[in-house]
Amino acid sequence: MPHAGLHTLRHSAASVMLTRGVPLEVVCEILGHSSIAITGRSPSPVDRPRGP
Template sequence: MGLHTLRHSAASTMLAAGVPLKVVSDILGHSSVAITGDIYGHVSPEVSASAMDQLSAALG
């Protein structure tokens, strides 16, 4: 496994665990949050479902 794969896995895992994008961006050393979001901001089906569950609970 290469360094790029490990870096991508670490970023994706942190984001899926709810670590704020800004924190992940800082850890990776990106110059802006936009770069981190563009590269690692894909959303898994599980994260999407969880977000919708949270919205549903908040709305009642």
């Protein structure tokens, strides 16, 4: 398994939460972001188009 830094793990955790339906506001609070805009600006698998 390749080395994953703390920042990568935070992004992964946020993506998992969002794909499982955790509201963006809750993810923002868990990550300790000062604004929901900070949490929402990173692309997640939820935002990516799915194939047919």
